Amino acid sequence: MNGLSLKWKYILSTLLILFIIIGVFSFSNLKFQERLLREDDRERVELITEIIKNGLVTIMLEGRGREFQKFLESLIAEDIEEVRIFDPKNGTILASSLPNEIGKKIYPEDREKYSTQRNPEVFIHKKDGKTVYSMLLPILNERPCQRCHGQNDRIRGVLDVEVSMKKTKERFDALRTRTFVFSLLTFLSLAIALAIVTNILVSKPVEALIQTMKRVEGGDFSVRLNTQRSDEIGKLASTFNSMVSELERAREEIQRCHLEEMQRIEKMATLGELAAAVAHEIKNPLAGISGAIQVISEDFPDGDPKKEVISEVLKEIERLDKTVRDLLVFAKPSEPKKINIDIESVVDKAVSLVKARAEKQNVRIKTSYQDNIPQLNIDPQQIQQVLLNVMLNALHEMPGGGTLTITTSYDNHAVTISISDTGHGIPADELRNIFKPFYTTKHTGTGLGLPISRNIIEAHGGEITVESELGVGTTFKIRLPVNG
Ligand SMILES: Nc1ncnc2c1ncn2[C@@H]1O[C@H](COP(=O)(O)OP(=O)(O)O)[C@@H](O)[C@H]1O
Ligand SMILES: [Mg+2]
Structure with missing residues:
Protein backbone atom coordinates (compact mmCIF):
# COMPACT_ATOMS: atom_id res chain seq x y z
CA MET A 1 0.00 0.00 0.00
CA PHE A 172 -33.19 -19.74 -4.11
CA ASP A 173 -30.68 -20.07 -6.91
CA ALA A 174 -32.36 -17.32 -8.91
CA LEU A 175 -32.44 -15.10 -5.84
CA ARG A 176 -28.77 -15.72 -5.14
CA THR A 177 -27.77 -15.01 -8.72
CA ARG A 178 -29.85 -11.85 -8.76
CA THR A 179 -28.43 -10.63 -5.46
CA PHE A 180 -24.89 -11.42 -6.58
CA VAL A 181 -25.28 -9.68 -9.94
CA PHE A 182 -27.03 -6.72 -8.35
CA SER A 183 -24.32 -6.35 -5.68
CA LEU A 184 -21.59 -6.69 -8.24
CA LEU A 185 -23.17 -4.06 -10.49
CA THR A 186 -23.68 -1.72 -7.54
CA PHE A 187 -20.08 -2.22 -6.49
CA LEU A 188 -18.72 -1.71 -10.00
CA SER A 189 -20.78 1.41 -10.67
CA LEU A 190 -19.77 2.88 -7.30
CA ALA A 191 -16.14 2.02 -8.01
CA ILE A 192 -16.25 3.70 -11.41
CA ALA A 193 -18.11 6.73 -10.05
CA LEU A 194 -15.64 6.99 -7.18
CA ALA A 195 -12.65 6.78 -9.50
CA ILE A 196 -14.09 9.47 -11.79
CA VAL A 197 -15.09 11.79 -8.96
CA THR A 198 -11.75 11.35 -7.18
CA ASN A 199 -9.98 12.05 -10.40
CA ILE A 200 -11.89 15.24 -11.08
CA LEU A 201 -12.06 16.57 -7.53
CA VAL A 202 -8.73 15.49 -6.09
CA SER A 203 -6.23 13.91 -8.47
CA LYS A 204 -6.28 16.53 -11.18
CA PRO A 205 -5.92 19.56 -8.89
CA VAL A 206 -3.28 17.77 -6.80
CA GLU A 207 -1.39 16.82 -9.94
CA ALA A 208 -1.61 20.47 -11.07
CA LEU A 209 -0.32 21.51 -7.65
CA ILE A 210 2.61 19.11 -7.89
CA GLN A 211 3.50 20.27 -11.39
CA THR A 212 3.33 23.90 -10.29
CA MET A 213 5.44 23.15 -7.22
CA LYS A 214 8.01 21.50 -9.44
CA ARG A 215 8.18 24.63 -11.56
CA VAL A 216 8.62 26.73 -8.43
CA GLU A 217 11.31 24.31 -7.29
CA GLY A 218 12.99 24.87 -10.63
CA GLY A 219 13.05 28.61 -9.89
CA ASP A 220 10.00 29.82 -11.81
CA PHE A 221 8.17 32.05 -9.31
CA SER A 222 5.76 33.48 -11.88
CA VAL A 223 3.43 30.42 -11.80
CA ARG A 224 0.11 30.60 -9.96
CA LEU A 225 -2.65 28.06 -9.32
CA ASN A 226 -6.32 28.50 -10.15
CA THR A 227 -8.06 29.53 -6.93
CA GLN A 228 -11.69 29.57 -8.05
CA ARG A 229 -12.69 26.60 -5.91
CA SER A 230 -13.84 27.37 -2.41
CA ASP A 231 -13.03 23.95 -0.92
CA GLU A 232 -9.84 22.74 0.74
CA ILE A 233 -8.09 22.36 -2.61
CA GLY A 234 -8.99 25.97 -3.41
CA LYS A 235 -7.65 27.09 -0.03
CA LEU A 236 -4.52 25.04 -0.57
CA ALA A 237 -4.08 26.68 -3.96
CA SER A 238 -4.45 30.21 -2.60
CA THR A 239 -2.12 29.45 0.32
CA PHE A 240 0.34 28.05 -2.17
CA ASN A 241 -0.01 31.15 -4.35
CA SER A 242 0.63 33.52 -1.49
CA MET A 243 3.57 31.36 -0.42
CA VAL A 244 5.05 31.64 -3.92
CA SER A 245 4.44 35.41 -3.94
CA GLU A 246 6.16 35.62 -0.58
CA LEU A 247 9.07 33.56 -1.90
CA GLU A 248 9.27 35.75 -4.97
CA ARG A 249 9.34 38.88 -2.82
CA ALA A 250 11.93 37.34 -0.51
CA ARG A 251 14.09 36.36 -3.46
CA GLU A 252 13.91 39.87 -4.89
CA GLU A 253 14.77 41.27 -1.48
CA ILE A 254 17.74 38.93 -1.14
CA GLN A 255 18.92 39.83 -4.61
CA ARG A 256 18.55 43.53 -3.83
CA CYS A 257 20.43 43.19 -0.53
CA HIS A 258 23.09 41.15 -2.24
CA LEU A 259 23.49 43.77 -4.93
CA GLU A 260 23.66 46.55 -2.36
CA GLU A 261 26.20 44.59 -0.37
CA MET A 262 28.30 44.00 -3.48
CA GLN A 263 28.12 47.69 -4.34
CA ARG A 264 29.05 48.57 -0.79
CA ILE A 265 32.03 46.23 -0.83
CA GLU A 266 33.15 47.55 -4.19
CA LYS A 267 32.75 51.13 -3.08
CA MET A 268 34.56 50.38 0.14
CA ALA A 269 37.43 48.77 -1.68
CA THR A 270 38.06 51.75 -3.98
CA LEU A 271 37.23 54.23 -1.23
CA GLY A 272 39.49 52.39 1.16
CA GLU A 273 42.42 52.44 -1.25
CA LEU A 274 41.87 56.10 -1.98
CA ALA A 275 41.50 56.92 1.70
CA ALA A 276 44.65 55.03 2.59
CA ALA A 277 46.62 56.86 -0.10
CA VAL A 278 45.26 60.27 0.92
CA ALA A 279 45.83 59.56 4.60
CA HIS A 280 49.46 58.59 3.97
CA GLU A 281 49.95 61.74 1.96
CA ILE A 282 48.50 63.90 4.74
CA LYS A 283 49.92 62.10 7.77
CA ASN A 284 53.59 63.09 7.33
CA PRO A 285 53.12 66.75 6.31
CA LEU A 286 50.67 67.07 9.17
CA ALA A 287 53.33 65.82 11.63
CA GLY A 288 55.76 68.32 10.11
CA ILE A 289 53.29 71.22 10.38
CA SER A 290 52.45 70.26 13.95
CA GLY A 291 56.16 70.20 14.92
CA ALA A 292 56.84 73.52 13.17
CA ILE A 293 53.92 75.25 14.87
CA GLN A 294 55.01 73.95 18.25
CA VAL A 295 58.44 75.50 17.62
CA ILE A 296 56.87 78.82 16.60
CA SER A 297 54.60 78.76 19.65
CA GLU A 298 57.68 78.65 21.89
CA ASP A 299 58.67 82.11 20.58
CA PHE A 300 55.62 83.71 22.16
CA PRO A 301 55.39 84.33 25.90
CA ASP A 302 52.55 82.73 27.89
CA GLY A 303 49.39 84.83 27.87
CA ASP A 304 50.08 86.25 24.42
CA PRO A 305 46.80 86.17 22.42
CA LYS A 306 48.74 84.84 19.42
CA LYS A 307 49.78 81.85 21.48
CA GLU A 308 46.04 81.16 22.07
CA VAL A 309 45.47 81.17 18.30
CA ILE A 310 48.40 78.85 17.81
CA SER A 311 47.03 76.40 20.40
CA GLU A 312 43.67 76.46 18.55
CA VAL A 313 45.55 75.60 15.35
CA LEU A 314 47.31 72.76 17.17
CA LYS A 315 43.94 71.39 18.35
CA GLU A 316 42.61 71.42 14.78
CA ILE A 317 45.76 69.68 13.60
CA GLU A 318 45.20 67.03 16.29
CA ARG A 319 41.63 66.54 15.05
CA LEU A 320 42.87 66.23 11.48
CA ASP A 321 45.40 63.70 12.69
CA LYS A 322 42.67 61.66 14.38
CA THR A 323 40.60 61.69 11.22
CA VAL A 324 43.60 60.52 9.24
CA ARG A 325 44.30 57.77 11.77
CA ASP A 326 40.62 56.69 11.67
CA LEU A 327 40.76 56.72 7.91
CA LEU A 328 43.79 54.46 7.93
CA VAL A 329 42.16 52.04 10.36
CA PHE A 330 39.04 52.02 8.27
CA ALA A 331 40.83 51.64 4.97
CA LYS A 332 43.29 49.03 6.16
CA PRO A 333 41.84 47.25 9.14
CA SER A 334 44.42 45.21 10.97
CA GLU A 335 43.91 41.47 11.37
CA PRO A 336 42.29 40.71 14.74
CA LYS A 337 44.71 39.18 17.25
CA LYS A 338 42.32 36.80 18.92
CA ILE A 339 42.69 35.41 22.42
CA ASN A 340 40.28 33.64 24.76
CA ILE A 341 38.91 36.17 27.20
CA ASP A 342 35.90 36.98 29.38
CA ILE A 343 33.71 39.53 27.64
CA GLU A 344 32.94 41.08 31.04
CA SER A 345 36.56 42.23 31.46
CA VAL A 346 36.58 43.87 28.02
CA VAL A 347 33.29 45.67 28.70
CA ASP A 348 34.51 46.76 32.14
CA LYS A 349 37.68 48.23 30.66
CA ALA A 350 35.70 50.25 28.09
CA VAL A 351 33.28 51.43 30.80
CA SER A 352 36.16 52.58 33.00
CA LEU A 353 37.53 54.61 30.07
CA VAL A 354 34.30 56.58 29.58
CA LYS A 355 33.46 56.90 33.27
CA ALA A 356 35.10 60.27 33.81
CA ARG A 357 33.36 61.82 30.83
CA ALA A 358 30.01 60.34 31.87
CA GLU A 359 30.34 61.81 35.36
CA LYS A 360 31.17 65.19 33.91
CA GLN A 361 28.01 65.05 31.80
CA ASN A 362 25.93 63.77 34.67
CA VAL A 363 25.24 60.46 32.91
CA ARG A 364 24.59 57.44 35.11
CA ILE A 365 26.13 54.15 33.91
CA LYS A 366 24.17 51.00 34.66
CA THR A 367 25.70 47.61 33.95
CA SER A 368 24.17 44.18 34.16
CA TYR A 369 26.14 41.09 33.14
CA GLN A 370 24.72 37.62 32.76
CA ASP A 371 26.52 34.96 34.82
CA ASN A 372 28.49 32.06 33.42
CA ILE A 373 29.02 33.40 29.93
CA PRO A 374 31.64 31.25 28.20
CA GLN A 375 34.89 32.89 27.13
CA LEU A 376 35.07 34.47 23.70
CA ASN A 377 37.87 34.17 21.20
CA ILE A 378 38.30 37.82 20.21
CA ASP A 379 40.78 40.64 19.78
CA PRO A 380 40.14 42.57 23.04
CA GLN A 381 41.73 45.77 21.68
CA GLN A 382 39.45 45.86 18.65
CA ILE A 383 36.29 44.93 20.57
CA GLN A 384 37.12 47.56 23.15
CA GLN A 385 37.50 50.11 20.36
CA VAL A 386 34.01 49.19 19.11
CA LEU A 387 32.52 49.49 22.60
CA LEU A 388 34.21 52.84 23.06
CA ASN A 389 32.94 54.14 19.70
CA VAL A 390 29.37 53.17 20.57
CA MET A 391 29.55 54.45 24.17
CA LEU A 392 31.10 57.76 23.12
CA ASN A 393 28.38 58.21 20.48
CA ALA A 394 25.81 57.52 23.20
CA LEU A 395 27.38 60.00 25.60
CA HIS A 396 27.43 62.58 22.83
CA GLU A 397 23.66 62.25 22.57
CA MET A 398 23.16 62.94 26.31
CA PRO A 399 24.84 66.32 26.91
CA GLY A 400 22.45 67.20 29.72
CA GLY A 401 22.62 63.87 31.55
CA GLY A 402 20.85 60.56 31.21
CA THR A 403 21.46 56.87 31.62
CA LEU A 404 23.84 54.60 29.75
CA THR A 405 22.83 50.98 30.18
CA ILE A 406 25.17 48.16 29.28
CA THR A 407 24.09 44.51 29.49
CA THR A 408 25.53 41.22 28.41
CA SER A 409 23.60 38.04 27.70
CA TYR A 410 24.26 34.63 26.27
CA ASP A 411 22.02 32.45 24.18
CA ASN A 412 22.21 30.31 21.09
CA HIS A 413 26.02 30.09 21.17
CA ALA A 414 26.42 33.85 20.99
CA VAL A 415 26.99 36.73 23.38
CA THR A 416 25.02 39.92 22.96
CA ILE A 417 26.31 43.19 24.36
CA SER A 418 23.60 45.81 24.40
CA ILE A 419 24.37 49.52 24.86
CA SER A 420 21.39 51.84 25.38
CA ASP A 421 21.21 55.57 25.87
CA THR A 422 18.41 57.93 26.77
CA GLY A 423 19.32 60.40 24.05
CA HIS A 424 17.23 61.96 21.28
CA GLY A 425 17.10 58.85 19.17
CA ILE A 426 17.74 58.52 15.44
CA PRO A 427 15.03 59.34 12.85
CA ALA A 428 14.00 56.24 10.88
CA ASP A 429 15.25 57.60 7.55
CA GLU A 430 18.71 58.26 9.01
CA LEU A 431 19.06 54.85 10.61
CA ARG A 432 20.18 53.23 7.39
CA ASN A 433 22.91 55.84 6.90
CA ILE A 434 24.70 55.70 10.23
CA PHE A 435 26.90 52.77 9.21
CA LYS A 436 27.94 54.47 5.98
CA PRO A 437 31.45 55.93 6.01
CA PHE A 438 31.72 59.69 6.52
CA TYR A 439 28.10 59.99 7.58
CA THR A 440 28.08 62.26 10.59
CA THR A 441 25.77 64.79 12.18
CA LYS A 442 28.52 66.29 14.33
CA HIS A 443 30.74 69.31 13.64
CA THR A 444 33.76 67.47 14.87
CA GLY A 445 32.74 63.99 13.70
CA THR A 446 34.55 61.87 11.14
CA GLY A 447 31.62 59.54 10.40
CA LEU A 448 33.98 56.61 10.59
CA GLY A 449 33.31 55.26 14.12
CA LEU A 450 30.38 53.02 13.23
CA PRO A 451 31.73 51.76 9.87
CA ILE A 452 35.00 50.80 11.57
CA SER A 453 33.00 49.12 14.36
CA ARG A 454 30.95 47.18 11.87
CA ASN A 455 34.07 45.99 10.03
CA ILE A 456 35.60 44.78 13.27
CA ILE A 457 32.47 42.95 14.44
CA GLU A 458 32.00 41.33 11.03
CA ALA A 459 35.64 40.24 11.04
CA HIS A 460 34.77 38.44 14.29
CA GLY A 461 31.83 36.67 12.62
CA GLY A 462 29.28 38.74 14.53
CA GLU A 463 26.88 41.55 13.76
CA ILE A 464 26.03 44.98 15.05
CA THR A 465 22.46 46.26 14.90
CA VAL A 466 20.63 49.34 16.05
CA GLU A 467 17.14 50.14 17.29
CA SER A 468 16.05 53.64 18.04
CA GLU A 469 12.98 55.53 19.11
CA LEU A 470 12.81 59.30 18.83
CA GLY A 471 12.69 60.98 22.21
CA VAL A 472 13.30 57.70 24.05
CA GLY A 473 16.77 56.60 23.09
CA THR A 474 18.93 54.30 21.03
CA THR A 475 20.16 50.76 21.58
CA PHE A 476 23.10 49.18 19.80
CA LYS A 477 23.39 45.42 19.98
CA ILE A 478 26.66 43.66 19.30
CA ARG A 479 26.40 39.93 18.81
CA LEU A 480 29.54 37.80 18.90
CA PRO A 481 29.58 34.06 18.31
CA VAL A 482 31.19 32.04 21.07
CA ASN A 483 33.29 29.84 18.80
CA GLY A 484 34.25 32.78 16.55
N1 LIG B 1 23.60 56.69 20.22
C1 LIG B 1 23.30 57.44 19.18
N2 LIG B 1 22.23 58.28 19.21
C2 LIG B 1 21.93 59.08 18.19
N3 LIG B 1 22.65 59.13 17.04
C3 LIG B 1 23.72 58.33 16.93
C4 LIG B 1 24.11 57.47 17.99
N4 LIG B 1 25.24 56.82 17.59
C5 LIG B 1 25.52 57.26 16.34
N5 LIG B 1 24.63 58.17 15.94
C6 LIG B 1 24.60 58.86 14.66
O1 LIG B 1 25.44 58.19 13.76
C7 LIG B 1 26.37 59.06 13.18
C8 LIG B 1 27.62 58.31 12.82
O2 LIG B 1 28.29 57.90 13.96
P1 LIG B 1 29.85 57.56 13.87
O3 LIG B 1 30.01 56.61 12.72
O4 LIG B 1 30.34 57.09 15.18
O5 LIG B 1 30.49 58.90 13.44
P2 LIG B 1 30.67 60.20 14.32
O6 LIG B 1 30.54 59.82 15.72
O7 LIG B 1 32.02 60.66 13.96
O8 LIG B 1 29.61 61.13 13.85
C9 LIG B 1 26.53 60.12 14.25
O9 LIG B 1 26.98 61.32 13.69
C10 LIG B 1 25.13 60.24 14.78
O10 LIG B 1 24.34 61.06 13.96
MG1 LIG C 1 31.43 58.25 16.66
Missing part, protein backbone atom coordinates in the same frame (compact mmCIF):
# COMPACT_ATOMS: atom_id res chain seq x y z
CA ASN A 2 2.95 2.32 0.74
CA GLY A 3 4.11 2.52 -2.85
CA LEU A 4 0.67 3.54 -4.09
CA SER A 5 -0.33 7.07 -4.92
CA LEU A 6 -2.70 8.89 -2.57
CA LYS A 7 -5.47 8.57 -5.15
CA TRP A 8 -5.20 4.81 -5.29
CA LYS A 9 -4.85 4.47 -1.55
CA TYR A 10 -8.05 6.44 -1.15
CA ILE A 11 -9.94 4.60 -3.89
CA LEU A 12 -8.84 1.14 -2.79
CA SER A 13 -9.59 1.68 0.87
CA THR A 14 -13.00 3.19 0.06
CA LEU A 15 -13.72 0.28 -2.27
CA LEU A 16 -12.74 -2.20 0.39
CA ILE A 17 -15.15 -0.56 2.81
CA LEU A 18 -17.87 -0.48 0.13
CA PHE A 19 -17.20 -4.11 -0.68
CA ILE A 20 -17.62 -5.11 2.95
CA ILE A 21 -20.76 -3.00 3.43
CA ILE A 22 -22.41 -4.14 0.19
CA GLY A 23 -21.39 -7.73 0.96
CA VAL A 24 -22.83 -7.69 4.46
CA PHE A 25 -26.06 -6.01 3.37
CA SER A 26 -26.54 -8.26 0.36
CA PHE A 27 -25.85 -11.35 2.40
CA SER A 28 -28.27 -10.44 5.17
CA ASN A 29 -30.88 -9.41 2.60
CA LEU A 30 -30.42 -12.73 0.84
CA LYS A 31 -30.84 -14.62 4.09
CA PHE A 32 -33.96 -12.63 4.86
CA GLN A 33 -35.47 -13.30 1.42
CA GLU A 34 -34.66 -16.99 1.76
CA ARG A 35 -36.36 -17.12 5.12
CA LEU A 36 -39.47 -15.50 3.63
CA LEU A 37 -39.45 -17.97 0.76
CA ARG A 38 -39.07 -20.87 3.14
CA GLU A 39 -41.92 -19.63 5.31
CA ASP A 40 -44.09 -19.28 2.22
CA ASP A 41 -43.21 -22.79 1.23
CA ARG A 42 -43.97 -24.16 4.66
CA GLU A 43 -47.37 -22.51 4.57
CA ARG A 44 -47.96 -23.96 1.12
CA VAL A 45 -47.00 -27.45 2.27
CA GLU A 46 -49.23 -27.10 5.33
CA LEU A 47 -52.10 -26.07 3.10
CA ILE A 48 -51.52 -28.94 0.68
CA THR A 49 -51.41 -31.42 3.54
CA GLU A 50 -54.57 -29.99 5.05
CA ILE A 51 -56.37 -30.16 1.70
CA ILE A 52 -55.28 -33.76 1.13
CA LYS A 53 -56.43 -34.70 4.61
CA ASN A 54 -59.79 -33.06 4.07
CA GLY A 55 -60.09 -34.81 0.72
CA LEU A 56 -59.32 -38.16 2.29
CA VAL A 57 -61.72 -37.64 5.18
CA THR A 58 -64.48 -36.60 2.80
CA ILE A 59 -63.93 -39.71 0.67
CA MET A 60 -64.07 -41.89 3.75
CA LEU A 61 -67.13 -40.21 5.18
CA GLU A 62 -68.96 -40.50 1.90
CA GLY A 63 -68.20 -44.23 2.01
CA ARG A 64 -66.15 -44.18 -1.15
CA GLY A 65 -63.34 -46.23 0.45
CA ARG A 66 -62.44 -47.79 -2.89
CA GLU A 67 -61.50 -44.44 -4.38
CA PHE A 68 -59.07 -43.84 -1.57
CA GLN A 69 -56.03 -45.38 -3.23
CA LYS A 70 -56.87 -43.78 -6.55
CA PHE A 71 -57.15 -40.40 -4.90
CA LEU A 72 -53.73 -40.83 -3.35
CA GLU A 73 -52.21 -41.84 -6.67
CA SER A 74 -53.85 -38.92 -8.42
CA LEU A 75 -52.11 -36.51 -6.06
CA ILE A 76 -48.70 -37.02 -7.54
CA ALA A 77 -48.47 -33.69 -9.27
CA GLU A 78 -45.18 -32.10 -10.16
CA ASP A 79 -43.97 -31.18 -6.70
CA ILE A 80 -45.94 -33.52 -4.46
CA GLU A 81 -43.55 -36.44 -4.31
CA GLU A 82 -45.31 -38.94 -2.14
CA VAL A 83 -48.42 -39.21 -0.01
CA ARG A 84 -48.89 -42.09 2.38
CA ILE A 85 -50.78 -43.04 5.50
CA PHE A 86 -49.14 -45.16 8.13
CA ASP A 87 -50.16 -46.75 11.36
CA PRO A 88 -48.63 -44.81 14.24
CA LYS A 89 -48.54 -47.88 16.44
CA ASN A 90 -46.35 -50.16 14.30
CA GLY A 91 -45.26 -47.91 11.43
CA THR A 92 -46.89 -50.06 8.73
CA ILE A 93 -47.82 -48.18 5.61
CA LEU A 94 -51.59 -48.46 5.21
CA ALA A 95 -52.02 -46.58 1.98
CA SER A 96 -49.58 -44.82 -0.39
CA SER A 97 -49.37 -43.02 -3.66
CA LEU A 98 -46.80 -45.71 -4.48
CA PRO A 99 -48.89 -48.90 -4.24
CA ASN A 100 -45.89 -51.24 -3.80
CA GLU A 101 -45.06 -49.50 -0.52
CA ILE A 102 -48.30 -50.62 1.13
CA GLY A 103 -47.67 -53.09 3.97
CA LYS A 104 -44.01 -52.04 4.30
CA LYS A 105 -42.64 -50.14 7.24
CA ILE A 106 -42.32 -46.41 7.22
CA TYR A 107 -38.82 -44.86 7.43
CA PRO A 108 -37.61 -44.97 11.03
CA GLU A 109 -36.81 -41.24 10.92
CA ASP A 110 -40.42 -40.45 10.05
CA ARG A 111 -41.64 -42.51 12.97
CA GLU A 112 -39.12 -40.95 15.26
CA LYS A 113 -40.12 -37.51 14.07
CA TYR A 114 -43.79 -38.27 14.53
CA SER A 115 -43.34 -39.52 18.06
CA THR A 116 -41.36 -36.45 19.11
CA GLN A 117 -43.35 -33.68 17.40
CA ARG A 118 -45.79 -31.82 19.63
CA ASN A 119 -47.81 -30.23 16.87
CA PRO A 120 -47.74 -31.24 13.26
CA GLU A 121 -45.28 -29.04 11.46
CA VAL A 122 -43.46 -28.92 8.18
CA PHE A 123 -39.87 -30.15 8.36
CA ILE A 124 -37.14 -30.73 5.89
CA HIS A 125 -35.45 -34.04 5.43
CA LYS A 126 -33.18 -35.82 3.07
CA LYS A 127 -34.38 -38.86 1.30
CA ASP A 128 -32.53 -40.86 -1.37
CA GLY A 129 -30.27 -37.89 -2.00
CA LYS A 130 -33.20 -35.51 -2.42
CA THR A 131 -34.29 -32.87 0.06
CA VAL A 132 -38.03 -32.68 0.61
CA TYR A 133 -40.53 -30.87 2.77
CA SER A 134 -42.45 -33.27 4.87
CA MET A 135 -45.43 -33.07 7.15
CA LEU A 136 -46.86 -35.75 9.43
CA LEU A 137 -50.50 -35.03 10.16
CA PRO A 138 -52.46 -37.43 12.38
CA ILE A 139 -56.01 -38.21 11.20
CA LEU A 140 -58.11 -38.32 14.32
CA ASN A 141 -60.76 -40.97 14.88
CA GLU A 142 -63.56 -38.49 15.09
CA ARG A 143 -67.16 -39.23 15.81
CA PRO A 144 -68.27 -39.70 12.19
CA CYS A 145 -65.34 -42.10 11.64
CA GLN A 146 -66.23 -44.12 14.67
CA ARG A 147 -69.36 -45.38 12.92
CA CYS A 148 -67.17 -47.66 10.80
CA HIS A 149 -63.88 -47.80 12.67
CA GLY A 150 -65.07 -48.16 16.24
CA GLN A 151 -63.84 -46.15 19.19
CA ASN A 152 -60.72 -48.12 20.00
CA ASP A 153 -58.16 -45.88 18.40
CA ARG A 154 -57.82 -42.19 18.97
CA ILE A 155 -55.85 -41.77 15.78
CA ARG A 156 -56.82 -43.51 12.56
CA GLY A 157 -53.53 -43.06 10.87
CA VAL A 158 -50.81 -40.55 10.11
CA LEU A 159 -50.86 -38.73 6.82
CA ASP A 160 -47.32 -38.33 5.52
CA VAL A 161 -47.00 -35.82 2.68
CA GLU A 162 -43.69 -35.15 0.97
CA VAL A 163 -43.30 -32.16 -1.25
CA SER A 164 -40.27 -31.64 -3.49
CA MET A 165 -37.94 -28.71 -2.75
CA LYS A 166 -36.93 -28.43 -6.39
CA LYS A 167 -38.89 -25.25 -7.01
CA THR A 168 -37.72 -23.73 -3.77
CA LYS A 169 -34.17 -24.51 -4.76
CA GLU A 170 -34.66 -22.96 -8.17
CA ARG A 171 -36.08 -19.85 -6.59
